[in-house]
Structure formats: structure tokens, C-alpha cells
Amino acid sequence: MLELRGVSHRYGNVLAVDQVSLTVASGEFFTLLGPSGCGKTTLLRLIAGFEQPSEGRILLDGKDLAGVPPERRPVHTVFQSYALFPHLTVAENIAFPLRMARLPAARSKERVREQLAAVRLEGLAERYPAALSGGQRQRVALARALANRPRILLLDEPLAALDLKLREQLQLELIRLQRSLGITFIYVTHDQGEALALSHRVGVMCGGRLVQVDRPAELYARPRNRFVANFIGRCNLLEARVSGRVNGHLVLGIPGLPPVSVPAEGNLEVGELGVLALRPEHIRLQPARAGEQELSGLIQGHLFLGATSLYQVELVNGMRLDVQVAGGHGEVVLEPGTPVRLSWPLQAGRFLRE
Amino acid sequence: MERLSRWLALPPLAYLCALFGLPLLLMVLASFQWPGEFGGLEPALDRSEDGYRLNLTLESYHRLGEDGLYLGLLLKSFLYALVTALLCLLLGYPLAQLIARSPSRWRGWLLLLVVLPFWSNFLIRIYAWMILLSPEGLLLGVLNALLAWFGLGPVQLLYTPAAVILCMVYVHLPFMVLPLYVNLERQDPALLEAARDLGASRWQCFWRVTWPLSLPGVYAGTALVFIPAFGMFAIPDLVGGTEGIMIGNVIRTQFLEARDWPFGSALAIVMTLVILVLAWLAAWLARGKADYG
Incomplete structure (x- = not known):
């Protein structure tokens, strides 16, 4: 040892x-x-x-x-x-x-x-x-x-x-x-x-x-x-602030976007600053189902990666998100400018303190 | 490009042929000729009534082989050169190592110090040694004072073989340090770390890694010291006295004083052959070791 x-x-x-x-x-x-x-x-x-x-x-x-x-x-x-x-x-x-x-x-x-x-x-x-x-x-x-x-x-x-x-x-x-x-x-x-x-x-x-x-x-x-999230794999990081607690979840405020919920972990207090971390493969380009979180935006670009594809999406407040979708081959490619809805299971999001 | 470099090689080739190759051939020929009555050479071709006749002899080589004095001197010069080369290696290796391991901004200055003696004339430096080594000189004065303190008699250095070796080591040391430095400076320090990591002490690191990798430098430095030392005549002339003379002195005497050119040539050629054999031996020892990846 x-x-x-x-x-x-x-x-x-x-x-x-x-x-x-x-x-x-x-x-x-x-x-x-x-x-x-x-x-x-x-x-x-x-x-x-x-x-x-x-x-x-x-x-x-x-x-x-x-x-x-x-x-x-x-x-x-x-x-x-x-x-x-x-x-x-x-x-x-x-x-x-x-x-x-x-x-x-x-x-x-x-x-x-x-x-x-x-x-x-x-x-x-x-x-x-x-x-x-x-x-x-x-x-x-x-x-x-x-x-x-x-x-x-x-x-x-x-x-x-x-x-x-x-x-x-x-x-x-x-x-x-x-x-x-x-x-x-x-x-x-x-x-x-x-x-x-x-x-x-x-x-x-x-x-x-x-x-x-x-x-x-x-x-x-x-x-x-934030450093670990960014260094290990690809990760979207959006500047956010804890604005409240609802049903044991944290509610995050991101300027220009509707509130987003993440699982509550640790002893975070209202008003604390940090980032919302979302892995690109956890986001779907579909409307939210029950219990899911949703945002909307416009397609900016598309990268074909073989087994998967990566879309860059601009949110309504100008922030950008990467979204990874399976089956890059044979799918219909969404053209830049297409409006999309983004959704992910609540558990997939995380709030990381600065 | 290929063709241009071939043309550019022509002048130095011509220079070497005219001023080194040709005189060498003339000397080989001279060693088989008879000495002239008042110095110089008898013609190699005799002209008589029935045409030309070769007028050559092995007399010089016979004399060289029969007279133990000359073979003894050859052996002695060989030993002096060997001792000089070994002492240069012993002194030069730590010095080269020290320079190679010092911070890179110092290395240039340290190398400059090594070659600094070349800025003054070789003979003048030997004269300086004569003063240092003379019984009235500072060096010997201090040495003898110290010896007297221990109840030992005064020693003499000037005009002894020890003075010859001392001066030859002094003059040739840079020729050992420079090739060793070039080799040691290129060695990857990671190899020493790897050796220690794998269980080698500092001493084992040296003998198992640094030393075998430096052998090309050791061979080069030894050759650069040994060859000129073998044929040296100026140093034994000035500081060697009668005890310290070397084969180079005899060759010089044969040409300039005895005026027996054939014998002087024969001596020079035998010496050259000895060096060639040694150089070949060194190349054979160093075979394949010149460039490790």
C-alpha cells in the first residue's frame, strides 16, 4: 500500500x-x-x-x-x-x-x-x-x-x-x-x-x-x-444560480431561460453561483416527457462522428449546447436554422459550484 | 547539388595530393635510396652505357632492424605516447563530464577556457614550462621546499622523461576533452535516471551506461592524442634532455644533422605503419559503436 x-x-x-x-x-x-x-x-x-x-x-x-x-x-x-x-x-x-x-x-x-x-x-x-x-x-x-x-x-x-x-x-x-x-x-x-x-x-x-x-x-x-466535468468527456456547462428548492430538487436560474431543475446534492444554498453540467449524450432533440426538463433553440451546425452525430444548438439567450444523437448514418440531418426542443431526464443534470 | 559538391571537393583534394600524397610517396622512395655523399640522395636510376639501372637498397631497413637502439626508441616513444594518452583520458574525462553536465549557458565559456591555450604559440607555452620546471622556477622551488620539510632531497624535473610526459599531457589535453565533451553532451540524461530507477548505484550507472556509450569519444580522443604524441620532437627537444628523447628527435636528426635522408625516411615510415596498424585496431574495436540510435 x-x-x-x-x-x-x-x-x-x-x-x-x-x-x-x-x-x-x-x-x-x-x-x-x-x-x-x-x-x-x-x-x-x-x-x-x-x-x-x-x-x-x-x-x-x-x-x-x-x-x-x-x-x-x-x-x-x-x-x-x-x-x-x-x-x-x-x-x-x-x-x-x-x-x-x-x-x-x-x-x-x-x-x-x-x-x-x-x-x-x-x-x-x-x-x-x-x-x-x-x-x-x-x-x-x-x-x-x-x-x-x-x-x-x-x-x-x-x-x-x-x-x-x-x-x-x-x-x-x-x-x-x-x-x-x-x-x-x-x-x-x-x-x-x-x-x-x-x-x-x-x-x-x-x-x-x-x-x-x-x-x-x-x-x-x-x-x-467544473474542471473535472470539462476534462472527463464532453460536457455542456451553463452559468447558473441556485434560485430555490422544490420537491427536494434544486431550481436553477439561468439568465434568459426558463427555470431548470436538477437533483439536490450536498448542502447548497439559495443564491449560490455555479454551472449546470449536462452531457451531450443525455440530451434528446425531442419534446419533454413526464418528469423531464426542456429548453428550446435553433440548430447551428452538425458534425458527423461515425456512430453518432453532434449538433450544436443555440438557446434563446444566445448560449450554446452540444447534443449528441445516436445513429449518425442514414438519419435526416437537421439543417441550420431549424427550431428544436431539447429535453433530458432530470437526474442527468448536475449543478456544480464554482 | 551532388555535382557542385564534387567540384568543390576538387581544390582540397588537389592540395592534399600535391602537398601530402606526393611527398609521402617521395619519402617511401627515399627510404630505399642510397644517401648522397654530402647529404641528400643518390639518384634512384643509374645511367650507364647499357641504359638505365635501378639503384635501390634495403640498407636503411636492415640498419633499423639490426640496431636495437632504434627499435628501443620506437618502443619508448610508443610507451610515452600511451602514457600521455591515458593521463589525458584520466584528466580529460572528468573535465568533459563536468562541462557537459554544467548549465548550458556556462558550457560555451568553459569550452573557451579549454581551447584558450591555443591562442598562444605552442613553442612559447613549452618555453614557459621550461621556466616553471627549472630549479630556480616557482613550481619546482615550492615543490623542493616542501620536500625539504619532510627531509627529502631536492628533485629535478627539467630535462627528464617526466617533464616530457607532463608537457605532452598539457599540450594534448584539449584534443581529448573536445571529442569526449561532444559525446557526453549528447547522452540522454533519461538513461541515467532509468539506470538508477532499475537499481544501479551512481558508480554502476557510470560503468554500465555512461562509459560504454562514451567509447566512440574515448577512441577518438585517444587517437587524437596518441598519434601526434608518438611523433613528437619539439617537447623532448626542449625539456627532455638526453634521457627524454623520442623517435621524432632521431628522425629530425637524421634529416637535419646526420643528413642521412634514407634512414630518416625509413624510420618515419616504420613509425607511420605502427600508427596505421593502431588506428585500424581502434577502428576495429569501435566497429558498430559509432551511432546508437
């Missing part, structure tokens, strides 16, 4: 990591998600031991890691650039941590063979990294970092340099490896799709702070604030 207690890190005057507290369970696939510069890579370097926290403590199974150099931590890293040793063959690269740990040669050889099989690179043992493709290098980096069975594997945007097809394939392999070895993975990415697909839990970072930690489905369904 890895525990971070109030960890901060300062580069000069810049606070790169700000009071992060987090517990990652053994065998968990945990992802740190955030835009570039949010401090996620710094947090990874703190765990690896390349940086020392300015404040706070990092504990592994209850043991404080302060002052333990990177080479003595049972934590290995897959670097974004892979950092394969160019003068060593694939097999020698994978054997590197085993040599450092003084594993007997016979066992080391056996382990290298296992690792090569695990990442399906059996035939390439004697190649040099320069003679490998990007995907193959990525697998060697993974096999090398896992060879000595670390307690924790850190992965710093390991798939960022690869094309989409390969990325999806490697995502599946990562999941398979992680589940079969039971090693804790801490994965850093700015790609929310990757985070949702791979992880048991995701921690969203912004400006050095950990703003929300949740299971992927929770994160998507119940973002805690």
Missing part, C-alpha cells in the same frame, strides 16, 4: 505539487490524469525518488521513503521516452535490473525469457533498440521495468508517442499484464479516454492539486467540479 500524506513539491517559487494526500492499494491500477503542467509527472518523480518532497511524507507499506534513493526503492518506472539503453540488446536491457539485483545468471536468463514472452517479443532478444519500432520499444521498456517484479510500477505517459491503433492494442496488454502480475500500477496520462479505460481508480489533477479521486464511472457520472 502506497500512502501520500500532504505531499508538496516546490521548484524554486513554483508549487508543482500542492498538498496531495492519497492512498493506493496493493494491486490497484491507479491513474493520475490532468493537463500538461498539472504536476502529475512531478508526483511520479517524487514516488520514484528522483525528487524529495518539500513537505509531507510518502510511505510504502507503512515505511517512510524519505531519504531512500531511487535505486533502493522497489519502484520501477516506464519512461515516456522509454530510455532504453542503446548499447544493450533487448535481452540485456531486460536483464539490467536483474543484474543490479545480483540475480543468479540462470534465473536471470529464465526471467528474461518469461518477460519476452509476456510482451510477445520472443524473436527480438538479440536486437538493439535502434532496430525496433515504437511499439516494440514500448514493450521492451515495460518488460524491463517489470523484470525484477517491483512493488509498484510507475508509467509516465507510456503510450503518448504511439498511433491510435497501437495505443488501443497496448492498453489491452497493459490491463492483462497488470491483472496477471498483481503489481500496483500508477499511470500518468493527459488522455481521459485512456484513464477511464485502464484504471480501477482515477485521480484528476489540476494546478498541482488532486481535485477528485474516484472510480471511472463515478468520475464520469458525478464530477465534483
Whole structure:
């Protein structure tokens, strides 16, 4: 179990990591998600031991890691650039941590063979990294970092340099490896799709702070604030103000629009400012049925996305909403200027405090 | 473009052929000729009544092979050059490493300091060393005062082999530092982090990552120091005394004082062959290591 207690890190005057507290369970696939510069890579370097926290403590199974150099931590890293040793063959690269740990040669050889099989690179043992493709290098980096069975594997945007097809394939392999070895993975990415697909839990970072930690489905369904809602998936955000409570629902006032109800959560008070968050796929271009919320507007544009289509709709007060509809192919496309009615189930809307 | 660059290569090629290739061939020929009675060379072709006759000999090479003095000097020069190259490597590597790891805005200035000695003439710098090393000089004065304090006798440095090595290391150090710096500066720092992350101590990081990756630079620097050091004559002339002479001094003497051009040529050619064999050996050692992805 890895525990971070109030960890901060300062580069000069810049606070790169700000009071992060987090517990990652053994065998968990945990992802740190955030835009570039949010401090996620710094947090990874703190765990690896390349940086020392300015404040706070990092504990592994209850043991404080302060002052333990990177080479003595049972934590290995897959670097974004892979950092394969160019003068060593694939097999020698994978054997590197085993040599450092003084594993007997016979066992080391056996382990290298296992690792090569695990990442399906059996035939390439004697190649040099320069003679490998990007995907193959990525697998060697993974096999090398896992060879000595670390307690924790850190992965710093390991798939960022690869094309989409390969990325999806490697995502599946990562999941398979992680589940079969039971090693804790801490994965850093700015790609929310990757985070949702791979992880048991995701921690969203912004400006050095950990703003929300949740299971992927929770994160998507119940973002805690505007940043998370916007970062995870597509989300419409309309400036709103709590104007009252009716039947246990919150009534929101949006300038120029009829009142809109959302489920009441937390201790929100009348007059509070925030946003109405609505996922585009929860909105239908149809009049409201019983218990649904409704607004009206004009079609502005249409994007064909394959399995779905995205309409941009301008509301009567000039605000814009994205609406995602299924079955983009073969449907009649609504021309710009067509008046439409928008509806969604009350439970789909959420009010997020600023 | 291709054609233009070929034309542009012509003048330097012509220059090298006329002023390096041709004299080299003349020297090869000279090593097989007889020395002239008052210096210079006997003609390679003799003219007699029944036409021309080749007038060549292996005499110089015989003499070289039979007289242990010259082979011994060749060996000694080889050892001096080797020691010089190793000392340059030992001193130059940490220096190159230091410059390569320093903040980039300092690197240019530090490199400038490395090449700064080139701004004054090579001979003048050696004369400066003569003053430093002379018994009345500051360096030796301080050294001998220290030794006397421990009850040890005064030492002499000028006109000893140690002075030759000292000056050769001093003169050639930049030739070691520059190629090493170019190599070390290009090394990806992420590789060292990866090595430490995977359990290597700082010492293991050096021997398993930095050093093997720097071998092309090590070979280049060693060749750039070893080759000129092997044939050096100015430094042993000025600071070496009788003990410190090298093969270069003998070659020079053969041409300028003994006026035995064929023998001087033979010595120079044997020395060149030794260097060629070593260069080939180094290239063979460095094979395939020049460019890792």
C-alpha cells in the first residue's frame, strides 16, 4: 500500500505539487490524469525518488521513503521516452535490473525469457533498440521495468508517442499484464479516454492539486467540479444560480431561460453561483416527457462522428449546447436554422459550484 | 547539388595530393635510396652505357632492424605516447563530464577556457614550462621546499622523461576533452535516471551506461592524442634532455644533422605503419559503436 500524506513539491517559487494526500492499494491500477503542467509527472518523480518532497511524507507499506534513493526503492518506472539503453540488446536491457539485483545468471536468463514472452517479443532478444519500432520499444521498456517484479510500477505517459491503433492494442496488454502480475500500477496520462479505460481508480489533477479521486464511472457520472466535468468527456456547462428548492430538487436560474431543475446534492444554498453540467449524450432533440426538463433553440451546425452525430444548438439567450444523437448514418440531418426542443431526464443534470 | 559538391571537393583534394600524397610517396622512395655523399640522395636510376639501372637498397631497413637502439626508441616513444594518452583520458574525462553536465549557458565559456591555450604559440607555452620546471622556477622551488620539510632531497624535473610526459599531457589535453565533451553532451540524461530507477548505484550507472556509450569519444580522443604524441620532437627537444628523447628527435636528426635522408625516411615510415596498424585496431574495436540510435 502506497500512502501520500500532504505531499508538496516546490521548484524554486513554483508549487508543482500542492498538498496531495492519497492512498493506493496493493494491486490497484491507479491513474493520475490532468493537463500538461498539472504536476502529475512531478508526483511520479517524487514516488520514484528522483525528487524529495518539500513537505509531507510518502510511505510504502507503512515505511517512510524519505531519504531512500531511487535505486533502493522497489519502484520501477516506464519512461515516456522509454530510455532504453542503446548499447544493450533487448535481452540485456531486460536483464539490467536483474543484474543490479545480483540475480543468479540462470534465473536471470529464465526471467528474461518469461518477460519476452509476456510482451510477445520472443524473436527480438538479440536486437538493439535502434532496430525496433515504437511499439516494440514500448514493450521492451515495460518488460524491463517489470523484470525484477517491483512493488509498484510507475508509467509516465507510456503510450503518448504511439498511433491510435497501437495505443488501443497496448492498453489491452497493459490491463492483462497488470491483472496477471498483481503489481500496483500508477499511470500518468493527459488522455481521459485512456484513464477511464485502464484504471480501477482515477485521480484528476489540476494546478498541482488532486481535485477528485474516484472510480471511472463515478468520475464520469458525478464530477465534483467544473474542471473535472470539462476534462472527463464532453460536457455542456451553463452559468447558473441556485434560485430555490422544490420537491427536494434544486431550481436553477439561468439568465434568459426558463427555470431548470436538477437533483439536490450536498448542502447548497439559495443564491449560490455555479454551472449546470449536462452531457451531450443525455440530451434528446425531442419534446419533454413526464418528469423531464426542456429548453428550446435553433440548430447551428452538425458534425458527423461515425456512430453518432453532434449538433450544436443555440438557446434563446444566445448560449450554446452540444447534443449528441445516436445513429449518425442514414438519419435526416437537421439543417441550420431549424427550431428544436431539447429535453433530458432530470437526474442527468448536475449543478456544480464554482 | 551532388555535382557542385564534387567540384568543390576538387581544390582540397588537389592540395592534399600535391602537398601530402606526393611527398609521402617521395619519402617511401627515399627510404630505399642510397644517401648522397654530402647529404641528400643518390639518384634512384643509374645511367650507364647499357641504359638505365635501378639503384635501390634495403640498407636503411636492415640498419633499423639490426640496431636495437632504434627499435628501443620506437618502443619508448610508443610507451610515452600511451602514457600521455591515458593521463589525458584520466584528466580529460572528468573535465568533459563536468562541462557537459554544467548549465548550458556556462558550457560555451568553459569550452573557451579549454581551447584558450591555443591562442598562444605552442613553442612559447613549452618555453614557459621550461621556466616553471627549472630549479630556480616557482613550481619546482615550492615543490623542493616542501620536500625539504619532510627531509627529502631536492628533485629535478627539467630535462627528464617526466617533464616530457607532463608537457605532452598539457599540450594534448584539449584534443581529448573536445571529442569526449561532444559525446557526453549528447547522452540522454533519461538513461541515467532509468539506470538508477532499475537499481544501479551512481558508480554502476557510470560503468554500465555512461562509459560504454562514451567509447566512440574515448577512441577518438585517444587517437587524437596518441598519434601526434608518438611523433613528437619539439617537447623532448626542449625539456627532455638526453634521457627524454623520442623517435621524432632521431628522425629530425637524421634529416637535419646526420643528413642521412634514407634512414630518416625509413624510420618515419616504420613509425607511420605502427600508427596505421593502431588506428585500424581502434577502428576495429569501435566497429558498430559509432551511432546508437
